[in-house]
Amino acid sequence: MSKTTKIELPAPHAAQRQVLDEAKRFNVLACGRRWGKSTLGVDRIVRPTLEGFPTAWFSPTYKMLLEAWREIQEVLAPIITSRNNAEYRLECRGGGSITMFSLDGDVSDTVRGRAFKAVVVDEAAVVKQLRSVWENAVRPTLADHRGEAWFLSTPRGLNDFKAFWDRGQDPERDDWASWQMPTSTNPHIAADEIEAARQDMTEAAFNQEFLAQFVNWEGAVFRKVLEAATAERKDGPEAGHEYAIGADWGRSNDYTVFTVVDVTARAMVDMDRSNRVDYVVQRGRLQALYDRWHPSKIIAETNSIGEPIIEELQRAGLPVQPFNTTNASKAGIIEALALAFEQGSIAILNDPVLLGELQAFAAEQLPGGMLRYAAPGGQHDDCVMSLALSWSFIRHELPYGLTTYLSGLQDEIDAARLKATAERLAFGPGLRKINPEGEKRPTGACPNCEGTIIQLVVSGKRCATCGTQFDEPGAVILADIPGNTRATMGRRGA
Ligand SMILES: Nc1ncnc2c1ncn2[C@@H]1O[C@H](COP(=O)(O)OP(=O)(O)O)[C@@H](O)[C@H]1O
Numbered sequence: 001m002s003k004t005t006k007i008e009l010p011a012p013h014a015a016q017r018q019v020l021d022e023a024k025r026f027n028v029l030a031c032g033r034r035w036g037k038s039t040l041g042v043d044r045i046v047r048p049t050l051e052g053f054p055t056a057w058f059s060p061t062y063k064m065l066l067e068a069w070r071e072i073q074e075v076l077a078p079i080i081t082s083r084n085n086a087e088y089r090l091e092c093r094g095g096g097s098i099t100m101f102s103l104d105g106d107v108s109d110t111v112r113g114r115a116f117k118a119v120v121v122d123e124a125a126v127v128k129q130l131r132s133v134w135e136n137a138v139r140p141t142l143a144d145h146r147g148e149a150w151f152l153s154t155p156r157g158l159n160d161f162k163a164f165w166d167r168g169q170d171p172e173r174d175d176w177a178s179w180q181m182p183t184s185t186n187p188h189i190a191a192d193e194i195e196a197a198r199q200d201m202t203e204a205a206f207n208q209e210f211l212a213q214f215v216n217w218e219g220a221v222f223r224k225v226l227e228a229a230t231a232e233r234k235d236g237p238e239a240g241h242e243y244a245i246g247a248d249w250g251r252s253n254d255y256t257v258f259t260v261v262d263v264t265a266r267a268m269v270d271m272d273r274s275n276r277v278d279y280v281v282q283r284g285r286l287q288a289l290y291d292r293w294h295p296s297k298i299i300a301e302t303n304s305i306g307e308p309i310i311e312e313l314q315r316a317g318l319p320v321q322p323f324n325t326t327n328a329s330k331a332g333i334i335e336a337l338a339l340a341f342e343q344g345s346i347a348i349l350n351d352p353v354l355l356g357e358l359q360a361f362a363a364e365q366l367p368g369g370m371l372r373y374a375a376p377g378g379q380h381d382d383c384v385m386s387l388a389l390s391w392s393f394i395r396h397e398l399p400y401g402l403t404t405y406l407s408g409l410q411d412e413i414d415a416a417r418l419k420a421t422a423e424r425l426a427f428g429p430g431l432r433k434i435n436p437e438g439e440k441r442p443t444g445a446c447p448n449c450e451g452t453i454i455q456l457v458v459s460g461k462r463c464a465t466c467g468t469q470f471d472e473p474g475a476v477i478l479a480d481i482p483g484n485t486r487a488t489m490g491r492r493g494a
């Protein structure tokens, strides 16, 4: 007896369709954020699974794996016959299976001896040592079934993912294909959201994150520095203006720099730079600056002088806010400052030492993709750091900053996404896949029960309270699964 089972997958949008049409055995997709990479990846993996084959999904981190694990279960719910929570494996009707792995540890042992018909490597540019992971662990699993591979990612500088993408452009490599797709080619993402992101990012970050370009992050960080050197040194505060001071303390062979910015005018108004003075003298100079400017905040680097000294300053009545410098926290304030220069929203003093430091200041990309910002080879960056600390009072965080994405804050992003997925799962019976965007934007009141109508990706509009359906569901894969033989399938509405 044959039984029909439905699995709902969104109909591919035009750009996804193009990719599917042009696909080869090994496929490298460089896309902007929220283009629909993971959605496409799920589509690619579900098909061979329905045909009875073993398939695999690789995520760069364990947290990303958990999210994908939940999402795939939502999609496949009707055909899952057993689930192995320890190994992240789903067995499906018809004999197919999906096994999921995270690539933050060594996977070569766990995948040895396995054979897959299709594999997806999601956010592949985030995978450390992608090339060796591919060659030593993933590629061998595709030999038995002549399996296919999908590398899906937003670019991250010029790393292994870029090298894979290049293979797809090389006419000599017949079995590789690659594409570059900006976020704007996903019709389900509002254009004004992309524009809003552009306002809050440096051009290079936007080019990478939304245009899917391979940006070379190495080299100069601050642009239009000379154009910004228009501010005048002032002697004291202007009525009605607010001020902030950034404090970068010198160590044995560098300088202590205090920078005063006029928060209201977005301009630097004073800078105090001194070398080889002991802490008591430095504290006296800071106190003098405080007495002159009465800033709302003094943002002071703590690593070099330590908490007790910060506490002492606070006890003396100075509004000191400690700043702990890490690679990530430094990158955050530097990128905010770089954006200010790029947008022409900051004016600085025409000070030769400051200008020289700003122009020399450079980024270096670490193997994991993170950026390290510093003055090149033995030069100083005290003026830059002090200015960045003071500016952090004005622009403390870039909502779409590259660093936010690259740094430890990735954990927060992952947690938020996990929470959203959990909420979606808990939403109610019969509601399997809800567009998170739609969830945020209710589309009206239900005429039956006055509940909220929400937009669902695959199931159209539906009342969140009584479940009444208001328009046509999206595409559906129909899988006819006779007994335990292979499923056949068709697509509707594509
Ligand atoms: N073909 C499609 N039809 C409907 N919605 C889609 C489609 N592809 C992607 N989306 C939606 O676009 C958003 C981003 O998709 P996602 O796959 O998470 O992107 P990425 O992995 O590139 O960040 C999600 O809300 C997703 O549901």
Ligand SMILES: [Mg+2]
Pocket: 037, 038, 039, 122
């Ligand atoms: Mg994704």
